[in-house]
Amino acid sequence: MLLETLMDEKIKLVLKCKTIAIVGLSRDPSKDSYKVAEYLKKNGYRIIPVNPFAGEILGEKCFKSLLEAPEEVQKTIEVVDIFRPSEEVHPIVEQAVRLKQKHGNPLFIWMQLGIVNTQAAELAEKNGLTVIMDRCMMIEHKRLTRMQRS
Numbered sequence: 001m002l003l004e005t006l007m008d009e010k011i012k013l014v015l016k017c018k019t020i021a022i023v024g025l026s027r028d029p030s031k032d033s034y035k036v037a038e039y040l041k042k043n044g045y046r047i048i049p050v051n052p053f054a055g056e057i058l059g060e061k062c063f064k065s066l067l068e069a070p071e072e073v074q075k076t077i078e079v080v081d082i083f084r085p086s087e088e089v090h091p092i093v094e095q096a097v098r099l100k101q102k103h104g105n106p107l108f109i110w111m112q113l114g115i116v117n118t119q120a121a122e123l124a125e126k127n128g129l130t131v132i133m134d135r136c137m138m139i140e141h142k143r144l145t146r147m148q149r150s
Contacts, residue, residue: 010130011140014092014108017078020137021066023050023092024083025057033083034058034111036138044140048073066095072101079108081137082115084131097127110137 008113013077020040025117026033034086037047048069049062056062061067080096082089089111096106109124111117121131 003034003076004141005023007132008144010132011135012135012144014079014100014110014132014137015128015141016105018044019046019048019076020081021050021069021077022081022083023049023066025049025051025062026083027051027054027057032136036081036083039138040141046076062127066092066136069105073103074101079110080106081110081112083112084115086098086111086115086117090120090123093117093120093124093129096129097123100127100129108132110135113138113139 003141016142022033023118024033028034039048041047041058047060049057049060050066051057051062052064058093066074066077077099080092082092084092093109096109100106106132109131110128113134113136116133121133124131
């Protein structure tokens with residue numbers, strides 16, 4: 001119970017952030033990454049799509065990587081939400097760490113449901129980023145919003 005309460009507090013901090021880079025955001029509306037990004041955008045979050053094969057997703061300019069976004073965009077990223085296979089997470093976290101060292105942001109790494117990479121999480125935490133793994137930001141937002149209303 002205590003662990004779940006601590007996790008909820010961590011998630012609440014993430015959900016207070018307003019700018020989320022979504023790495024691995026698909027152009028396909030049937031994919032989870034698209035559904036989550038669309039939900040977040042509709043709920044007042046600014047999304048920054050990261051996909052090397054797209055120019056624009058959900059009306060937002062897409063970037064090939066976190067490091068290829070313009071500096072003024074990099075500075076605003078508070079959360080890096082990752083929709084890539086677990087084995088591809090480490091280089092993404094390395095990029096987030098570089099941004100953190102340069103700009104003081106991002107503050108959080110979020111690995112979506114089914115994505116776990118403990119080595120990448122350790123690297124992030126060692127460099128001052130808070131990590132959430134194996135959770136869906138949309139599900140957590142809905143759950144915590146529901147809890148606040150009751």
